[in-house]
């Protein structure tokens with residue numbers, strides 16, 4: 753959350769058509785919380801291909817231009833398949849706040865994928881909040897997370 757005098761964290765967010773409506777709601781929530789939101793689409797409920805949006809957000813995280821990002825599609829799955837092809841991206845589908853919390857604490861997830869067709873608006877907001885407000889625990893989880901990266905990507 754942005755504090756007075758600090759630069760707001762920039763959060764790229766994107767969805768396909770299945771996540772569009774929920775993306776608009778989470779975007780509004782992020783703006784209300786003071787984040788610098790970068791909406792990378794889609795911009796309507798017209799049919800689209802989820803990898804295009806997964807790659808757009810993941811490029812921001814892979815490059816370091818953003819520390820974290822948010823994706824939405826019907827199940828969250830397709831988004832994570834594409835996002836996790838990017839170096840340094842750890843995208844997690846979270847269908848409950850507890851999953852988002854553990855994805856941050858244990859896996860240092862840096863991209864949240866919301867299964868928009870399977871969670872309520874209220875649940876999605878709670879999942880997002882938990883993802884944003886939970887820190888990576890480090891410790892025994894650090895070497896495990898380090899082992900995720902392939903040799904050529906370290």
Ligand code: RB5
Pocket residue numbers: 768770771802825826827828829830831
């Ligand atoms: C779109 O119908 C749906 O396949 C997509 O949103 C997503 O669930 C893919 O993983």
